[in-house]
Amino acid sequence: MxxxxxxxxxxxxxxxxxxxxxxxxxxxxxxAPSRPANAAGxxxxxxxxxxxxxxxxxxxxxxxxxxxxxxxxxxxxxxxxxxxxxxxxxxxxxxxxxxxxxxxxxxxxxxxxxxxxxxxxxxxxxxxxxxxxxxxxxxxxxxxxxxxxxxxxxxxxxxxxxxxxxxxxxxxxxxxxxxxxxFQPGEFVPDPAKSAEWNRGAYLVEGLGHCNECHAPRDALGGTAKKPQLSGGQIPAQDWYAPDLSMQANGGLAGWSEQDVVDLLKTGHSARGTAFGPMAEVVTQSTQFATEADLRAMATYLKTLPPRRPSRASAEAGDDAEQVQAGAKIYADRCASCHGKDGQGVAGVYPPLDGNSAVDEPTGINAIRIVLLGGFAPTTAANPRPYSMPPFAQELDDHDVAAVVSYIRQSWSNHAGTVLERDVAKYRHTPVD
Structure with missing residues (x-):
């Protein structure tokens, strides 16, 4: 046309x-229907x-x-x-x-x-x-x-x-x-077939917590798909990817336990990953102050999200052996001392990269931004002095960042798509906030 x-x-x-x-x-x-002027307040x-x-x-x-x-x-x-x-x-x-x-x-x-x-x-x-x-x-x-x-x-x-x-x-x-x-107005209606804990979690996640506003794809008009819920999506105008929250097969949190979810929301980190970007702010300002019962209710609800269909990564995939090999060398020189040769990290200190939702997400945005701008975990009452990752924007060029991110996304149990130099260039100068 x-x-x-x-x-x-x-x-x-x-x-x-x-x-x-x-x-x-x-x-x-x-x-809203019009309200009579004499309606009781x-x-x-x-x-x-x-x-x-x-x-x-x-x-x-x-x-x-x-x-x-x-x-x-x-x-x-x-x-x-x-x-x-x-x-x-x-x-x-x-x-x-x-x-x-x-x-x-x-x-x-x-x-x-x-x-x-x-x-x-x-x-x-x-x-x-x-x-x-x-x-x-x-x-x-x-x-x-x-x-x-x-x-x-x-x-x-x-x-x-x-x-x-x-x-x-x-x-x-x-x-x-x-x-x-x-938009479909309507209060949350409990599911009588579910437990009180599940209903509390669904009420918080779907309603006041408004998790689907970030963790869902949006179309060209800014609308979210009604189903499946919480299936992950790029946050508009912020250039972060909010992962799929299903804990079942092919979900963004596949392999996570309910305790992993509770730990992340309470402390900012868990055995499976750490909160970065907009989620770090959510933990700092909101979820760390939630009661144990409410955190477990949310985890109970998320555990019942359905399995997802296997999907191809939106980042360009490929068997670029030369790029991955170059990335392996950079990883060994710059990353392995903290995250380990096996990508398992150090429990309670450095997050694992193997099976990490920030690494496996479809676009590669999160890993690119963290390598470029650093990774800063939230400060919480339970973790007042979190370890942070330094930025590498001044030390690695676009080719190097693309190589090491691609290596990480295709190593161990990760099978995400590779990223390209143009992807890195796009996010190199993106503001942190």
Whole structure:
């Protein structure tokens, strides 16, 4: 197709989306029903309940709310952090109870509308960078606890920046069309055939933990596939790959035990791997503070994710013996002293590379970035002085990095695709955050 033809096709798609979105806005099929002006609110004395506030504090930690709603060096929950998307940056709003710039004048029904329906206090549709596609599953009682906690915070006046989204992504009609494809509101419904522990884990992983927002592939419109859940995917605009979370055959965590999952979420490292990149922040800010019961519930749920079909790596595979041989020499010189000749690492110190989900993931992005920029495990109460891996960007050129990463991805029990010099060049100058 010619360039002109592609432009015409793109314009036609935009027109169809906007027309469909306009119709959907009129139908309001995935938006909150209107609330009578005289609807009863939650009594203030209920929101002042210390037990409810404490429950909300814990739930806010499980939801990792502060990570997005706090700019670097800023007051927690006061917003201002710009969240990158392929369609433009969206700033996270102020969640403190400031009356002019935060939630000070919000009622619980306003908050419920945002969390459950993805709709602002003024009725406008919210951008799905706020993960209401998952938060819709949060139970109303838990939403009330979250609201009570946020209302208990010291108010901070901090204006909310305007999203930097170009046409047509800044249109409400476009959002309505997107929601019709990817958003289904509804609270989590327990499975009576499963244990209470499994249901608790499913509720946290699918709902407040919003794990599928990162650990699932996204299409060109930014939507996630409904099935299979948690099957792994590249995190948009961040250039990290969130691995498949199935612990069964061909899953990203195949061979992991429930204890391995608990250890990673609690301490940042386990016998099977270490948290790096965005997951390190999740551990630091969120999961290390979860109760043992909740961590085990999440592990119990993940253990029941179905086996996956064998898939070809998206990185270019091949039997480049010369590249792998060159990589073997670099590995012996630079890596084996910590990770071992057999790729098993040192328990509790250096993570294994054999069977490591960060090594085996389909794209090779994670291993490339860690070799270039270093690997920095999260600091946690259980592991206050984690060992880190130094960056090799200044010591190894693109050819060397491609060689050693390819060697690691095809050694021992690893059978991932090789990577190319152009892959390395693409991520050499990618910002860490």
């Amino acid at each position: 010619s360039r002109t033809g592609k432009v015409i096709l793109a314009l036609a798609v935009v027109i169809v989306l906007l027309a469909g979105g306009w119709w959907l806005l009129r139908q309001r099929s995935t938006t 939650v009594p203030e004395r209920r929101l002042d309940d210390p037990a409810l506030i404490e429950q909300g504090r814990y739930l806010a930690i499980l939801g990792d709310c502060a990570s997005c709603h706090t700019r670097r060096g800023g007051t927690p929950y006061a917003g201002g952090r710009r969240l990158p998307t392929p369609f433009g940056d969206v700033p996270a709003p102020n969640l403190t109870p400031d009356r002019e710039t935060g939630l000070g004048d919000w009622t619980f029904e306003d908050f419920w509308r945002a969390l459950h329906w993805g709709q602002g206090r003024d009725g406008r549709l919210l951008y799905p960078v706020f993960s209401y596609t998952s938060f819709t599953k949060v139970h109303r009682d838990d939403a009330l606890a979250l609201f009570a906690y946020l209302k208990s915070l010291p108010p901070v006046r901090q204006d909310n920046p305007t999203p930097a989204l170009p046409f047509p992504y800044n249109m409400q009609a476009s959002l309505a069309a997107w929601r019709s494809l990817y």
